[in-house]
Amino acid sequence: MSKWTTNNIPDQSGRVVIITGSNSGIGFEAAKALAEKNAEVILAVRNQAKGDTALTQILAEFPQAKLSVRILDIANLASVKNFADQFNTDYKQLDLLINNAGIMVPPYGKTIDGFESQLGTNHMGHFALTAQLYSLLKSTPDSRIVNVSSNAHKMGRLNLDDLAWETRNYIAWRAYGDSKIANLYFTYELSRKIKSAKQSVMVTAAHPGLTASNLAKGAMIRFFNAIFAQSGPMGALPTLMAAIEPSAKTGDYFGPSGMSEWRGYPKRVFSNKLSHDDDIAAKLWTISEELTGVKFQI
Numbered sequence: 528m529s530k531w532t533t534n535n536i537p538d539q540s541g542r543v544v545i546i547t548g549s550n551s552g553i554g555f556e557a558a559k560a561l562a563e564k565n566a567e568v569i570l571a572v573r574n575q576a577k578g579d580t581a582l583t584q585i586l587a588e589f590p591q592a593k594l595s596v597r598i599l600d601i602a603n604l605a606s607v608k609n610f611a612d613q614f615n616t617d618y619k620q621l622d623l624l625i626n627n628a629g630i631m632v633p634p635y636g637k638t639i640d641g642f643e644s645q646l647g648t649n650h651m652g653h654f655a656l657t658a659q660l661y662s663l664l665k666s667t668p669d670s671r672i673v674n675v676s677s678n679a680h681k682m683g684r685l686n687l688d689d690l691a692w693e694t695r696n697y698i699a700w701r702a703y704g705d706s707k708i709a710n711l712y713f714t715y716e717l718s719r720k721i722k723s724a725k726q727s728v729m730v731t732a733a734h735p736g737l738t739a740s741n742l743a744k745g746a747m748i749r750f751f752n753a754i755f756a757q758s759g760p761m762g763a764l765p766t767l768m769a770a771i772e773p774s775a776k777t778g779d780y781f782g783p784s785g786m787s788e789w790r791g792y793p794k795r796v797f798s799n800k801l802s803h804d805d806d807i808a809a810k811l812w813t814i815s816e817e818l819t820g821v822k823f824q825i
């Protein structure tokens with residue numbers, strides 16, 4: 528099979544795309560690739576200045592690009608609601624939602640809404656955002672949602688009775704793994720619900736392997752990345768394939784094709800057995816609706 532690259536992305540004129548966390552790393556590269564192909568790309572970012580810088584950089588390379596910056600703090604449910612309300616007012620279509628923003632292994636902390644910070648940012652915020660944009664996605668033909676997960680989902684083992692790590696010693700990598708397996712439970716459960724409602728929205732997931740970005744903060748891991756990580760444009764390819772590939776089916780997962788899926792051109796990959804536990808996925812869905820206060824209208 529030939530290598531999947533940005534050459535596989537057809538003209539995107541007339542399509543509207545939201546990418547969370549698109550001022551940096553994989554989100555930025557995905558925004559650039561889709562803007563180059565004439566999609567209208569909304570850079571959904573928490574910092575206006577960083578968003579403006581990203582927009583200027585993309586425009587410098589592709590002056591025809593149709594881009595805007597909108598403020599979204601995915602770790603704050605009020606900000607998520609404000610973003611979604613504004614977007615639903617201003618737009619009549621949403622072709623592609625890429626849930627990409629993320630944080631990795633910070634010291635223990637909670638979001639303003641009381642979630643452990645990685646689960647709150649990487650899963651709960653995107654769950655609430657997708658739910659509040661779902662009507663628009665449903666009414667847009669051939670729309671897609673892409674959730675960006677990680678190889679680190681293999682470290683995830685959610686404790687549904689203590690999602691905020693209040694009764695256990697915090698293990699930052701475990702909590703990151705939990706948030707990334709949560710991305711997959713969300714993908715697979717949403718996929719099941721969409722299928723049983725016979726709707727046409729597609730939901731897929733992707734992971735970028737090991738990609739140089741601003742995600743890693745520690746000196747050791749930055750050193751490791753400098754040697755082993757692939758470039759941002761390569762790391763964005765699985766996300767782009769999950770977003771665009773015509774043969775993709777709802778619930779598909781994409782990642783790099785190289786050894787241990789660390790690097791390389793993208794292909795369809797498979798997440799671990801635990802991520803396919805329907806019972807945990809259904810429970811997490813119910814808890815996510817309860818704790819975010821947002822219900823999907825599927």
Ligand SMILES: NC(=O)c1ccc[n+]([C@@H]2O[C@H](COP(=O)([O-])OP(=O)(O)OC[C@H]3O[C@@H](n4cnc5c(N)ncnc54)[C@H](OP(=O)(O)O)[C@@H]3O)[C@@H](O)[C@H]2O)c1
Pocket residue numbers: 547548549550551552553554571572573574577599600601602603627628629630631648649675676677678679734735736737738739740741742743762
């Ligand atoms: N790089 C890898 O090797 C790797 C591997 C597996 C999975 N991933 C996943 O890939 C995704 C993108 O990460 P990346 O590697 O591109 O890292 P990155 O360069 O750090 O980009 C992360 C983006 O998320 C944004 N973000 C973080 N918290 C946010 C919040 N509360 N509200 C809105 N935006 C927020 C960041 O904004 P600021 O600039 O304002 O912080 C940044 O734009 C993440 O979901 C990550 O888990 C990455």
